[in-house]
Structure formats: structure tokens, C-alpha cells
Amino acid sequence: MAEKEESVKLLGFWASPFSRRVEMALKLKGVPYEYLEEDLPNKTPLLLELNPLHKKVPVLVHNDKILLESHLILEYIDQTWKNNPILPQDPYEKAMARFWAKFIDDQILTLGFRSLVKAEKGREVAIEETRELLTFLEKEVTGKDFFGGKTIGFLDMIAGSIIPFCLARLWEGIGIDMIPEEKFPELNRWIKNLEEVEIVRECIPPREKQIERMTKIAETIKSA
Amino acid sequence: MAEEVILLDFWASMFGMRTKIALAEKRVKYDYRKEDLWNKSSLLLEMNPVHKKIPVLIHNGKPVCESLIQIEYINETWPDKNSLLPSDPYKRAHAKFWADFIDKKVNVTARRIWAAKGEEQEAAKEFIEILKTLESELGDKKYFGDETFGYVDIALIGFYSWFGVYEKFGNISIESECSKLIAWAKRCLERESVAKALPESEKVATFVSDCRKKLGLE
Numbered sequence: 235m236a237e238k239e240e241s242v243k244l245l246g247f248w249a250s251p252f253s254r255r256v257e258m259a260l261k262l263k264g265v266p267y268e269y270l271e272e273d274l275p276n277k278t279p280l281l282l283e284l285n286p287l288h289k290k291v292p293v294l295v296h297n298d299k300i301l302l303e304s305h306l307i308l309e310y311i312d313q314t315w316k317n318n319p320i321l322p323q324d325p326y327e328k329a330m331a332r333f334w335a336k337f338i339d340d341q342i343l344t345l346g347f348r349s350l351v352k353a354e355k356g357r358e359v360a361i362e363e364t365r366e367l368l369t370f371l372e373k374e375v376t377g378k379d380f381f382g383g384k385t386i387g388f389l390d391m392i393a394g395s396i397i398p399f400c401l402a403r404l405w406e407g408i409g410i411d412m413i414p415e416e417k418f419p420e421l422n423r424w425i426k427n428l429e430e431v432e433i434v435r436e437c438i439p440p441r442e443k444q445i446e447r448m449t450k451i452a453e454t455i456k457s458a
Numbered sequence: 459m460a461e462e463v464i465l466l467d468f469w470a471s472m473f474g475m476r477t478k479i480a481l482a483e484k485r486v487k488y489d490y491r492k493e494d495l496w497n498k499s500s501l502l503l504e505m506n507p508v509h510k511k512i513p514v515l516i517h518n519g520k521p522v523c524e525s526l527i528q529i530e531y532i533n534e535t536w537p538d539k540n541s542l543l544p545s546d547p548y549k550r551a552h553a554k555f556w557a558d559f560i561d562k563k564v565n566v567t568a569r570r571i572w573a574a575k576g577e578e579q580e581a582a583k584e585f586i587e588i589l590k591t592l593e594s595e596l597g598d599k600k601y602f603g604d605e606t607f608g609y610v611d612i613a614l615i616g617f618y619s620w621f622g623v624y625e626k627f628g629n630i631s632i633e634s635e636c637s638k639l640i641a642w643a644k645r646c647l648e649r650e651s652v653a654k655a656l657p658e659s660e661k662v663a664t665f666v667s668d669c670r671k672k673l674g675l676e
Binding site: 287296299302303306307309313314325326328329332333336337370 | 508517520522523524527528530531534535547548550551554555558559591
């Protein structure tokens with residue numbers, strides 16, 4: 235039986251932590267893929283055709299299959315290419331990884347971004363509320379090189395794409411030192427570990443460009 | 459080794475219903491503990507310090523939080539009976555996509571129908587649109603999982619016990635707008651796991667009335 239040629243395409247955006255994390259997973263697994271950069275906010279007809287419901291990146295196209303939602307794409311990649319597993323094998327450890335991933339993308343992203351910028355109860359309160367959430371992650375990574383243990387995994391890709399290489403640049407842009415070393419030694423250590431990993435380094439958006447973009451977005455949110 | 463499974467829940471929660479259904483489908487014996495949402499137990503606060511919400515599944519002392527995560531955990535831990543998710547990675551991603559859609563859209567919009575003053579009409583309209591999208595995904599299938607009752611069905615069915623509330627406060631008729639979905643719900647209710655998990659509509663109506671009084675909406 236002739237082997238079918240694999241075709242993997244990823245629709246992404248340079249500043250999107252959601253498509254960056256998919257790139258990390260594909261690189262970790264050594265999966266060759268074609269990257270298609272969306273020029274957001276001008277969405278291509280292809281994106282609108284592949285993701286009509288949410289109209290968002292990332293979209294992964296594997297042969298004729300369309301995969302949406304970054305968490306689901308990561309799990310699909312993990313189940314389809316079995317080398318270098320991303321998720322733990324144990325059902326409980328897996329449940330915990332999924333739980334923290336949801337916490338990061340729901341709670342931390344909301345509080346640490348929109349709510350922080352709007353600061354309806356004042357800047358100091360917004361910072362404190364965000365730090366309270368980050369404390370849960372600080373505990374979770376204590377004593378480990380990565381959330382995934384000795385090597386990066388699902389949660390490192392989720393948290394890594396969002397916190398140091400997206401939110402931290404927003405925080406810097408609006409003049410907030412959200413995770414100082416003395417308050418978050420473990421998270422800071424984890425970030426340093428991440429920066430040493432080659433496939434992560436390849437997936438970090440350019441710093442200055444990202445800070446500029448996040449600052450602009452913050453201004454838009456504030457004036458809305 | 460003796461298995462110890464505890465579920466912390468509140469009878470009206472459509473999220474708790476999901477977990478109850480999943481446990482029943484897998485014939486898992488468990489200890490059901492009622493929580494009073496206005497007076498949360500120390501066990502709940504200890505087992506779910508991040509969100510302090512039900513349902514919480516405690517398996518041999520270890521907590522699993524978030525209902526959809528619980529369904530997957532139950533499916534993976536007790537794999538023998540009635541698989542709740544497809545084994546094919548693509549079909550599984552597809553199922554999880556729709557459950558995620560339900561979580562993002564259905565609850566938030568539905569809540570605005572009865573719990574936010576002045577938003578009832580707009581929220582009800584949006585709610586019907588969301589249900590129509592789901593109905594379109596269901597198509598002519600018996601269940602969202604095709605022939606097999608599973609993950610997406612479990613994710614959505616609990617809301618059916620709240621339909622009366624949405625119809626009342628939103629001034630809509632879900633039956634006339636989404637008859638296929640109602641037919642699907644009735645098929646699900648033929649399953650013992652679902653029939654036992656879903657409360658009577660009247661009971662939910664009384665509960666919501668109490669909630670609205672507490673929120674100062676009545």
C-alpha cells in the first residue's frame with residue numbers, strides 16, 4: 235500500500251500566542267509544515283473558509299482535516315505524532331495539565347490583559363488580582379524545571395506562549411513589573427529555562443515589535 | 459485496592475449533571491455530597507481553591523475540577539464500558555471543539571436571560587441563534603456522537619432542564635425554533651443516566667425564582 239503524502243499547513247499570526255504554541259508542538263515533534271501568515275486584521279478568504287464560526291487563528295490543516303482551537307490542536311498533534319509526548323500519560327496528570335491550561339487561557343489572560351488595562355477598581359487592585367492568580371502557577375512549577383517536568387510539555391507551551399512572550403511584553407509596555415524575581419522566583423526560573431530551549435526560542439515573537447503592538451492594543455482598550 | 463469516588467455537586471448545576479451522567483454511563487459507584495452554594499463546605503474550598511466551584515470529582519483523595527475535564531478523566535480511568543469520546547484523534551478534536559463551543563457560548567448567553575436585568579430579549583435572541591448552530595451540527599444524527607451517546611451530548615443535555623426558565627424570562631419558544639434539538643433531548647432522556655441526573659423543570663423554575671429574589675431582580 236503506497237504511503238499517502240502528509241501535508242501539514244498552519245495558519246497563524248506572528249503575535250498570536252495561540253498559533254506560536256502550535257508551532258512549538260510541531261517543531262518538538264519534528265513535523266514538517268507549511269506556515270501561512272495571516273495579515274490580521276485582514277483575514278484571508280482561506281481563514282474564513284476554514285474557520286467560519288470563530289474566524290480565528292490558529293488553524294491546522296492535516297491532509298484534509300481541519301483542526302481549530304489551540305488546546306485541541308496540541309492534543310491532536312500529540313495523538314497523531316507519538317514521539318516526544320506533550321501530555322502526560324497518567325489520566326490524573328493529564329487532567330491537571332488540562333485544568334491549568336484552561337485556567338491560564340481563561341482567568342490569567344482575562345485578568346492580566348483586559349481587566350488590567352481597564353483597571354476599573356484602580357491599577358494596584360488589578361495588579362494584585364493578577365498576581366493572586368499567578369501565585370497558583372508559581373506553586374505549580376515549584377521544584378520543577380518545567381511544568382512538564384524535566385522537558386517542556388503541553389502546559390509549558392500554553393503558559394510559555396502567553397505569559398513571558400505576550401503578557402509580559404504588555405506589562406512592560408504599560409510600565410508594570412508584574413512578576414518581580416523576589417515575589418515569583420520559581421516562575422522567573424522557569425522563564426529562564428524556557429529561553430534556553432531552542433524550539434521555544436524559534437517561536438518567540440520579536441520583542442520590541444511585540445511590546446509596541448501590545449501597547450497599542452492597550453491604548454485601544456482603554457479608550458474604548 | 460478500594461476505589462473511593464466522591465462528587466461534590468449542586469442539584470441544579472448543568473455542569474454537575476454532566477459528571478453524574480458520565481459516572482452513571484460508566485457504572486462507577488460514588489459518594490454524592492450536596493453542596494450549599496451559599497455556604498460552601500471546607501472540603502469544597504480545599505479541593506477547588508482556584509475556583510471554589512462545583513462539580514468537584516475526588517478520586518482516591520485527588521480532586522479533578524471542571525466538568526468537561528472530569529468527563530475525559532472518567533472516560534480514561536474507567537475505559538471498559540461505554541466510551542464517551544471517539545478514539546480517532548480527529549473525531550475527538552471535533553467533539554471537544556463543540557463542547558468548547560457550548561461552554562463558551564451557551565451558558566454565558568443563557569445566564570443573561572434570567573440573571574441580568576434588561577438584557578432578556580437580546581440574550582434570548584442570541585441564545586436561539588446558538589441553539590440553531592448546534593442543531594445544524596447535530597443534523598440528522600441520533601446523537602451529536604452519531605449512533606453513540608457521548609461527550610457533546612453530555613456537555614449540552616443538562617441545559618435542557620433549564621429550557622423552561624429561558625423560555626419564561628426570554629419570552630421564546632425553543633420547541634418551535636429548534637424542534638430537532640428538542641427531539642434530540644427527548645432521545646437523551648430515554649437513557650437512565652440522563653433521566654436520573656436532570657431535575658424537574660418546575661424545581662429549576664422555583665430555584666431560579668429564589669436566585670432572582672436574592673439578586674434583587676424580583
